[in-house]
Amino acid sequence: MNYLQLDDPSLPIIAYASMPGNIIHHSLSLFYNKNEKAMNSHHYICNTLSTEPKLTFDQKKALHSLTQLQPYGYTALQLSAWQGMFYEEHEEALIYLSKKGLSSEQAIEIVSNLSIDEAQGIAEGLARNDVLQLNANQIKSLSALQDYGLTVEHLRNCQLPKGLQFGPAHQQALCFLIKEKQMNPEVAIAEINQLGSDGAYAIATGLCRSQVLGLNRYQHKTLLKLQQYGLTAEHLRSWQLPSDEKEFYNGHKDALIYLLQVRNLSPENAIKEINAVTSGQAAGIAKGLMRTEVIGLQEEQVNSLIDLREKGFSEFPAEHLKQWQGAYFSTSHKNALINLVEKRHYKSAAAVAEINNLNEFEARSIAENNLTRDEVLGFNGWQIRLLARLKNKGFTYSHMRSWQAPNESEHFLAGLNDAVIYLIKKGMKAEDVISEINGLTNNQAARLVKGETREQILNCASSLRP
Numbered sequence: 001m002n003y004l005q006l007d008d009p010s011l012p013i014i015a016y017a018s019m020p021g022n023i024i025h026h027s028l029s030l031f032y033n034k035n036e037k038a039m040n041s042h043h044y045i046c047n048t049l050s051t052e053p054k055l056t057f058d059q060k061k062a063l064h065s066l067t068q069l070q071p072y073g074y075t076a077l078q079l080s081a082w083q084g085m086f087y088e089e090h091e092e093a094l095i096y097l098s099k100k101g102l103s104s105e106q107a108i109e110i111v112s113n114l115s116i117d118e119a120q121g122i123a124e125g126l127a128r129n130d131v132l133q134l135n136a137n138q139i140k141s142l143s144a145l146q147d148y149g150l151t152v153e154h155l156r157n158c159q160l161p162k163g164l165q166f167g168p169a170h171q172q173a174l175c176f177l178i179k180e181k182q183m184n185p186e187v188a189i190a191e192i193n194q195l196g197s198d199g200a201y202a203i204a205t206g207l208c209r210s211q212v213l214g215l216n217r218y219q220h221k222t223l224l225k226l227q228q229y230g231l232t233a234e235h236l237r238s239w240q241l242p243s244d245e246k247e248f249y250n251g252h253k254d255a256l257i258y259l260l261q262v263r264n265l266s267p268e269n270a271i272k273e274i275n276a277v278t279s280g281q282a283a284g285i286a287k288g289l290m291r292t293e294v295i296g297l298q299e300e301q302v303n304s305l306i307d308l309r310e311k312g313f314s315e316f317p318a319e320h321l322k323q324w325q326g327a328y329f330s331t332s333h334k335n336a337l338i339n340l341v342e343k344r345h346y347k348s349a350a351a352v353a354e355i356n357n358l359n360e361f362e363a364r365s366i367a368e369n370n371l372t373r374d375e376v377l378g379f380n381g382w383q384i385r386l387l388a389r390l391k392n393k394g395f396t397y398s399h400m401r402s403w404q405a406p407n408e409s410e411h412f413l414a415g416l417n418d419a420v421i422y423l424i425k426k427g428m429k430a431e432d433v434i435s436e437i438n439g440l441t442n443n444q445a446a447r448l449v450k451g452e453t454r455e456q457i458l459n460c461a462s463s464l465r466p
Helices: 021-034 036-040 057-064 066-072 076-080 088-099 104-111 116-123 128-132 136-148 152-156 168-180 185-192 197-204 217-229 233-237 250-261 267-274 279-286 299-310 318-322 331-343 348-354 360-369 381-393 397-401 414-425 430-437 442-449 454-464
Strands: 003-006 044-046
Touching: 057 066, 057 076, 066 076, 066 088, 076 104, 088 104, 088 116, 104 116, 116 128, 116 136, 136 152, 136 168, 152 185, 168 185, 168 197, 185 197, 197 217, 217 233, 217 250, 233 267, 250 267, 250 279, 267 279, 279 299, 299 318, 299 331, 318 348, 331 348, 331 360, 360 381, 381 397, 381 414, 397 430, 414 430, 414 442, 430 442, 442 454
Parallel strands: none
Antiparallel strands: 003 044
């Protein structure tokens, strides 16, 4: 190995020549400042390598901590050879171990190749073997609770559902049980055994194990909110699932809060009110609708009823919405229905009939373009937008329905759209416009905009035929 050494044989080795130049300079400067004899000697040998090894990102970070670590005996040479990641937590761990009386070599051996959380555990007094057996949240638990008797063995004995790790919620639960509830570690570990993150979080917020088992996070939140009103875990476990949902959701929680706090129902009757009700339907109950009104409605139908009631249409019957025909009632259908009732003064039954069997795009066009059912039904986007644009120009859905495609594969697209606008602007009547474009493809119609006549376009097409 090559060395960098002063020519006075009585002086010690300073640094390896394979270290980058700035480290050599730094090491020499430190040495000269402490050794006047070395500083006065101008004769030294630098046996350097032609290429310098590159430092890793973490080794560079370790060297940046030299100022903080040097008083504890750490050198640039040691830090330039650092193994693994290096963060502030590693620096704190090294300083902690040095204060405990370990040499820099011993401390580096313990802290190198540790993760941030493992290094933090060392800085808080944990042993290397302990932190290597635990994940980040277990390390944090042990650091916070070792003075309360929690050990590595306790944490290793904690059993969790398959595939789940000890997470932040488990850490919070242990801290709550041991610090706030003053449980001994064995009992606290038993309290969170086999609980997922939701159950552990519920424990951390004040529920006991018997209250969280078999319930999901929305039920936990409901219980925390309503246990003072007499609601129990058993009430929630007795709730009946709707056929098309698998869980108790936020809408069910809000409905129970409304039923117990506003309508003053007993917990038993409140649960019956939301039995077999979807979350969307339950959200309607939470807004004041009755169970009989929401049963059988899709979520956006429920939202339509809520919005109409809030806008003052209190007499709009839920039964009319249940007569709507179609597969999926979307937000666009809801907006169309409200537009028809509020802006165009349709009666409830007529408004529902107006959007029967419309797809989402057709429904949206009624709401956004102020069109009617006849003006959207069966038309594509180009046709609907054109009708909305030319509605005041005498171009109607009847004209559009009289358009004849040249073949089954040709649809009304940009070329035909632009041709209609062009011809209307030229002053041509709507029925004449349709006659002009009937039987033309989009490419042919685009040529009308360039000034060619229908006859020229058709004659050209005829001459190209074999």
